[in-house]
Amino acid sequence: MDNDREVVFATRGLTRLYRMGEVTIQALQGVDLALRRGELLVMLGASGSGKSTLLNILGGLDSPSEGEVHYRDAAGREHDLSRASQRELTRFRRHHVGFVFQFYNLISSLTARENVAIVTEISRNPMTPEAALALVGLEERLDHFPSQLSGGEQQRVAIARAVAKQPDVLLCDEPTGALDFRTGIRVLEVLERVNRETGTTLAIITHNEVIGEMADRVVRLRDGRVDEIHANAQRRPAHELRW
Amino acid sequence: MLTLNRKLVRDLWRLKGQALAIAVVIASGVMTLIISVTTLEALSGSRDRFYASHHFAQVFVDIKRAPRGLVTQLQAIEGVNLVEPRVRAAVRLAVPDFEDPIRGTLLSIPDGRQPTLNRLHLVAGSLPEAGRDDQVVVSDAFAEAHGLAPGDALEAIIDGRHTALRLAGIALSPEFLYQAAPTDLMPDYRRYAVLWMNEHTLASAYGMRGAFNHLSLTLQAGADEKRVIDALDLVLARYGGTGATTRHDQQSHRFIEEELAQQRIQATVLPAIFLSVSAFLLSVVMGRIIQTQREPLAVLKAFGYRDGELARHYALLAGAIALLGWALGVALGAWAASGLAGVYRDYFRFPEMVFRVPPWALALSLLVVVLAALTGTWRAVWRAVSRPPAEAMRPPAPIRFRRTCLERILPGTLLGHEARIILRHLARHPAKASFSMAGIALSAGLLMMGAYQLDAVERMIDQQYRQVLLMDVELTFSEATPARAAGELRHQPGVLTVETWRRVPVTLIHEHREYRTSLLGMVPEPQLRQVLDGQRRAQRLPESGVMLTRHLAGELDARIGDTLEVAIMEGQRRRVSLPLVALVDEPLGVGAYMTREQLNALMREGPAISGAWLLVDPARTDALNAALWEMPGVASIGLLAEAERGIRDYLDETILLVALVFVAIATAGVIAASLLVDLLVVRRLGRLDMIRVLKAVE
Numbered sequence: 001m002d003n004d005r006e007v008v009f010a011t012r013g014l015t016r017l018y019r020m021g022e023v024t025i026q027a028l029q030g031v032d033l034a035l036r037r038g039e040l041l042v043m044l045g046a047s048g049s050g051k052s053t054l055l056n057i058l059g060g061l062d063s064p065s066e067g068e069v070h071y072r073d074a075a076g077r078e079h080d081l082s083r084a085s086q087r088e089l090t091r092f093r094r095h096h097v098g099f100v101f102q103f104y105n106l107i108s109s110l111t112a113r114e115n116v117a118i119v120t121e122i123s124r125n126p127m128t129p130e131a132a133l134a135l136v137g138l139e140e141r142l143d144h145f146p147s148q149l150s151g152g153e154q155q156r157v158a159i160a161r162a163v164a165k166q167p168d169v170l171l172c173d174e175p176t177g178a179l180d181f182r183t184g185i186r187v188l189e190v191l192e193r194v195n196r197e198t199g200t201t202l203a204i205i206t207h208n209e210v211i212g213e214m215a216d217r218v219v220r221l222r223d224g225r226v227d228e229i230h231a232n233a234q235r236r237p238a239h240e241l242r243w
Numbered sequence: 244m245l246t247l248n249r250k251l252v253r254d255l256w257r258l259k260g261q262a263l264a265i266a267v268v269i270a271s272g273v274m275t276l277i278i279s280v281t282t283l284e285a286l287s288g289s290r291d292r293f294y295a296s297h298h299f300a301q302v303f304v305d306i307k308r309a310p311r312g313l314v315t316q317l318q319a320i321e322g323v324n325l326v327e328p329r330v331r332a333a334v335r336l337a338v339p340d341f342e343d344p345i346r347g348t349l350l351s352i353p354d355g356r357q358p359t360l361n362r363l364h365l366v367a368g369s370l371p372e373a374g375r376d377d378q379v380v381v382s383d384a385f386a387e388a389h390g391l392a393p394g395d396a397l398e399a400i401i402d403g404r405h406t407a408l409r410l411a412g413i414a415l416s417p418e419f420l421y422q423a424a425p426t427d428l429m430p431d432y433r434r435y436a437v438l439w440m441n442e443h444t445l446a447s448a449y450g451m452r453g454a455f456n457h458l459s460l461t462l463q464a465g466a467d468e469k470r471v472i473d474a475l476d477l478v479l480a481r482y483g484g485t486g487a488t489t490r491h492d493q494q495s496h497r498f499i500e501e502e503l504a505q506q507r508i509q510a511t512v513l514p515a516i517f518l519s520v521s522a523f524l525l526s527v528v529m530g531r532i533i534q535t536q537r538e539p540l541a542v543l544k545a546f547g548y549r550d551g552e553l554a555r556h557y558a559l560l561a562g563a564i565a566l567l568g569w570a571l572g573v574a575l576g577a578w579a580a581s582g583l584a585g586v587y588r589d590y591f592r593f594p595e596m597v598f599r600v601p602p603w604a605l606a607l608s609l610l611v612v613v614l615a616a617l618t619g620t621w622r623a624v625w626r627a628v629s630r631p632p633a634e635a636m637r638p639p640a641p642i643r644f645r646r647t648c649l650e651r652i653l654p655g656t657l658l659g660h661e662a663r664i665i666l667r668h669l670a671r672h673p674a675k676a677s678f679s680m681a682g683i684a685l686s687a688g689l690l691m692m693g694a695y696q697l698d699a700v701e702r703m704i705d706q707q708y709r710q711v712l713l714m715d716v717e718l719t720f721s722e723a724t725p726a727r728a729a730g731e732l733r734h735q736p737g738v739l740t741v742e743t744w745r746r747v748p749v750t751l752i753h754e755h756r757e758y759r760t761s762l763l764g765m766v767p768e769p770q771l772r773q774v775l776d777g778q779r780r781a782q783r784l785p786e787s788g789v790m791l792t793r794h795l796a797g798e799l800d801a802r803i804g805d806t807l808e809v810a811i812m813e814g815q816r817r818r819v820s821l822p823l824v825a826l827v828d829e830p831l832g833v834g835a836y837m838t839r840e841q842l843n844a845l846m847r848e849g850p851a852i853s854g855a856w857l858l859v860d861p862a863r864t865d866a867l868n869a870a871l872w873e874m875p876g877v878a879s880i881g882l883l884a885e886a887e888r889g890i891r892d893y894l895d896e897t898i899l900l901v902a903l904v905f906v907a908i909a910t911a912g913v914i915a916a917s918l919l920v921d922l923l924v925v926r927r928l929g930r931l932d933m934i935r936v937l938k939a940v941e
Contacts (some may be wrong), residue, residue, distance in 0.1 A: 023642070053633075061545055062633035086550070086631075094547020103544045109253035111247060118246040121544045161546075 014067035047220035081087030102174035132164035142198035178181030266568035272517025273572025279510035300459030307483020322466030328455035333878035344880035351442035368393030368412030374935030388432035403875025500650035525619030565616035703830035715855035726850035737863025752808035764842030
């Protein structure tokens with residue numbers, strides 16, 4: 001991985017506390033991390049290690065309790081996400097980030113095409129929903145509702161939805177967590193292709209160690225802290241992965 | 244936003260059951276509003292137009308007899324605009340092939356032309372030609388009831404003489420929009436008629452040439468009504484004036500006013516109840532719907548949808564439901580109002596009565612519904628959209644519950660898990676729970692009220708005709724008649740019992756309150772016309788003093804022992820003081836009662852009577868009717884069974900509509916209740932599932 005690449009995300013001393021009912025949970029405890037433009041980063045960690053919380057903060061879905069997050073867009077403008085208002089965070093999500101969630105989170109009353117269109121309609125420079133679905137190999141399933149699609153197909157629709165607006169960054173939260181091995185590989189191949197062909201910065205969080213092999217760098221999280229950062233000398237193609 | 248709108252339509256379709264339920268509740272509110280305002284506007288608009296175009300008078304006064312020359316003097320009273328002197332008389336009629344006696348009011352019109360005031364609206368034929376003695380115009384309701392047409396013959400007893408009449412025309416009058424006989428509650432078009440004939444003929448028949456016995460007039464703009472009335476009474480007292488009255492005391496006008504007042508209340512109270520229940524239901528159900536939308540909402544937020552865009556999306560969802568309810572309400576309201584139009588056309592005789600849903604009512608109801616929908620929804624929507632998306636994607640934190648007071652008081656074994664869950668839920672949202680209970684109570688109350696009203700009316704009629712009015716026939720004489728006339732009545736065919744009565748128009752005054760009514764003088768222990776106490780026992784009339792119905796005493800704010808001023812409006816007009824000695828419990832009427840002897844003494848007259856009540860042998864009714872027809876002094880013959888039938892017919896006609904409205908209300912109430920119960924059950928089941936899970940884990 002080229003260390004000279006421009007830093008897209010930089011976090012310093014990132015902390016996040018949650019109150020769940022009467023219990024307080026410290027999800028992040030001082031995370032320092034940099035994410036570079038065009039890289040494929042895999043964040044590994046067990047349940048409760050804070051990886052989803054970190055991804056949410058990077059994507060502007062959540063705000064840190066303490067610490068800083070800075071984002072530099074493709075035009076070179078700097079955004080301080082830790083001090084951004086809800087309105088600014090919404091704008092950031094609208095124009096810069098795409099999300100893929102573990103349970104796809106498709107809108108069940110909309111078809112595959114409409115699930116993508118609902119995002120492209122508010123984007124500045126989107127692909128057509130058809131092109132985005134073709135990118136994930138679903139050009140034949142445009143008018144199917146989520147209930148008519150398999151889990152893998154649903155996740156590919158979710159990826160199409162995330163990439164259709166051509167975001168600078170694609171953040172994926174356990175994208176293969178709900179899928180079988182074969183379907184999981186197919187989804188990873190799509191993500192790899194998006195990263196390679198569009199140059200989109202890609203962060204994947206997973207608890208599956210094997211997936212780390214396809215990354216430029218692997219970040220290990222434990223108890224809300226960065227435990228280790230490891231750069232792969234060579235990215236392994238997704239289709240070669242086995243678990 | 245196209246796709247978001249598509250989502251909206253599909254969400255609506257998915258929620259069709261709940262959406263329809265809320266829409267029905269909203270529709271009930273809109274429907275009651277539309278029915279009330281449409282009826283209100285149709286009635287008041289038609290009335291006002293008819294009054295204005297046909298110069299309905301503002302002040303009315305009955306006089307014993309006054310010379311026509313007096314008109315100039317009356318005209319000169321400050322504030323008086325137009326004056327119309329008339330001859331007015333009670334008349335009895337006979338129509339071919341109709342056996343029952345018919346009562347009528349005969350009014351004079353200037354020979355061959357329209358009067359200045361209270362002009363007639365001719366439906367068919369023409370006014371009587373000048374110089375024709377036999378031509379009359381009859382009220383259209385009467386003509387319709389008997390299928391009469393211009394040219395048909397009628398027979399009348401005018402001042403004791405049989406007179407053959409011919410129908411010149413059929414007309415409507417602003418004076419008789421509601422056309423009931425002066426002493427009747429309900430119109431009976433077959434047995435009561437209003438007729439108009441040339442003044443020359445009528446005055447000659449009643450010995451009123453160059454004189455009049457009724458006056459109507461209009462006032463100049465800004466005139467002081469009270470001062471005009473005082474001045475009129477002063478001038479007319481010596482001519483036997485019974486006291487001028489305003490439209491307020493005019494029978495037809497008063498009836499319409501009461502109907503309008505009732506509609507006004509209906510137009511505010513019922514829609515207000517329904518729309519606030521709808522707003523509450525919308526808030527509860529939308530809250531629940533939005534809870535189920537937690538995930539798509541979070542996703543849309545994650546992809547950059549703004550709070551405002553999402554709030555608008557869900558507001559549109561609520562708005563669409565509200566709009567559906569509104570449209571349903573307008574359609575049902577317009578349909579019910581057109582049904583009501585039929586009933587009103589029968590009872591209020593307007594030349595035209597346009598039932599049209601006023602655009603302002605549509606706009607107002609739409610505004611109210613949209614406001615109710617938004618008020619009910621904004622909190623749930625705003626709470627949902629303002630939640631950070633990451634938080635919205637996480638499972639909700641366990642809700643904070645507490646042990647309730649009841650659990651602390653009662654031993655632990657007494658309350659099961661389910662009871663505890665329900666109690667804790669209720670205690671968590673005491674306001675919501677109270678409002679739910681209040682809403683259900685209100686629905687139940689409305690249902691009870693509907694059923695109660697119908698039963699109450701039924702009971703009142705039963706009481707009036709089974710316990711109070713026990714006579715079969717009520718005869719009214721043209722004028723006060725010596726009591727010995729009762730002897731002649733006793734000998735008529737089929738007459739079993741005769742009881743005489745004297746009625747005198749009076750104004751009762753107590754402190755600053757006054758009420759125009761009549762004093763009814765009866766035998767001390769009346770058998771055919773009972774006077775009941777609170778326990779429905781027949782009372783004996785007191786030797787001295789006056790008895791009032793409880794309602795009338797309330798109107799006058801008078802109690803037993805108080806002294807009432809009585810202004811006598813007949814014969815020698817004077818004021819006397821009488822003690823209020825007892826109260827009467829009667830379901831209908833504002834009567835004042837005393838013994839006939841006492842009333843005769845008050846009037847400084849001998850044993851005079853105004854009429855008689857008869858108990859008759861039903862087998863000989865026809866012979867009796869024929870005999871009564873021949874009696875010259877009888878102004879009217881009232882059959883009690885027919886009067887009762889008239890009321891019951893009216894109720895039967897309106898009851899279907901009333902029933903429909905209450906069915907709608909009941910449906911709405913049941914829906915409201917079931918939605919709330921559903922919410923409780925869903926929550927309860929949710930908790931029970933959790934218990935099952937816990938048990939399985941154990």
